[in-house]
Amino acid sequence: MALHKVFDRPAALTDALYAYCPGCTHGIAQRLFGEVVEEMGLIERAVAVIGSGCLSASRQVFNFDTVKALHGRAPSVATGIKRAHPELLVFTVQGDGDLAGIGAADVIHAATRGERISTCFMNNATFGMTGGQMGPTTLPGQKTTTTPDGRDPLLDGHPVRITEMLAMAQGAAYVARTALNLPTNVIRTKMAIRRAFETQLAGLGFSVLEILSACPTDWHLTPVEALRWMEHMIAAAPLGELKVPEGRAR
Ligand SMILES: Cc1ncc(C[n+]2csc(CCOP(=O)(O)OP(=O)(O)O)c2C)c(N)n1
Numbered sequence: 001m002a003l004h005k006v007f008d009r010p011a012a013l014t015d016a017l018y019a020y021c022p023g024c025t026h027g028i029a030q031r032l033f034g035e036v037v038e039e040m041g042l043i044e045r046a047v048a049v050i051g052s053g054c055l056s057a058s059r060q061v062f063n064f065d066t067v068k069a070l071h072g073r074a075p076s077v078a079t080g081i082k083r084a085h086p087e088l089l090v091f092t093v094q095g096d097g098d099l100a101g102i103g104a105a106d107v108i109h110a111a112t113r114g115e116r117i118s119t120c121f122m123n124n125a126t127f128g129m130t131g132g133q134m135g136p137t138t139l140p141g142q143k144t145t146t147t148p149d150g151r152d153p154l155l156d157g158h159p160v161r162i163t164e165m166l167a168m169a170q171g172a173a174y175v176a177r178t179a180l181n182l183p184t185n186v187i188r189t190k191m192a193i194r195r196a197f198e199t200q201l202a203g204l205g206f207s208v209l210e211i212l213s214a215c216p217t218d219w220h221l222t223p224v225e226a227l228r229w230m231e232h233m234i235a236a237a238p239l240g241e242l243k244v245p246e247g248r249a250r
């Protein structure tokens, strides 16, 4: 019986080893970006602008151009590249701390201006790389190193619903939230990455994709427990397409 290889590494990814903790779902997103870039025939035209945090490791894995931006500044760097080279596919790869914390102003103004870029951020409800401090999207009651008794909205504020905020920007054309906790949601995430890129290439405006991601290390959970815990994140911020370009069915 002849053996056929049915699963391979996309040409848009190098053979570098992933640098994430066991059970971290950041690597799944990284692979999906590679698959979509390759399937859309964009390896020669893609530029990923990488923010701060654990996702910085994407630079070694993407087999297309990357630029490292200062913490939170990826949408502004992406704007400059896209305006100078409108023929390129330019997307950011950020964490929730990067996009919704220090970079909140950059992304809101890029969305309002309707920049033809795609911003993609992995929301793991914590500052992963720096040791699990409370982040902008940490859930009420969630324990972190800086909220050891759980986030108290009265003391620590409420989570930032940045995706909903961005959906209100007139220049935002495609806004979606997906998750990496189940195989079906991984497939939906891939579809959403593709739709964000298609929105950009059709010149329809700004696109943003929030991808819920597990951080078993800083949540102090096993990988399986972490995937289950993501149900709390989904309950607090439901999945789906919040905004699609006019005339395009959801
Ligand atoms: C101006 C600045 N302040 C602080 C830091 C330290 N820093 C590096 S990564 C990071 C947190 C990243 O968290 P997040 O964006 O949520 O990504 P994750 O690591 O969770 O994937 C911080 C605060 C920095 N690099 N630059």
Ligand code: SF4
Pocket (backbone or CB within 6 Å): 019, 020, 021, 023, 024, 025, 026, 054, 124, 128, 129, 214, 215, 216, 217, 218
């Ligand atoms: S600290 Fe969290 S986000 Fe960073 S690699 Fe480990 S599991 Fe992933």
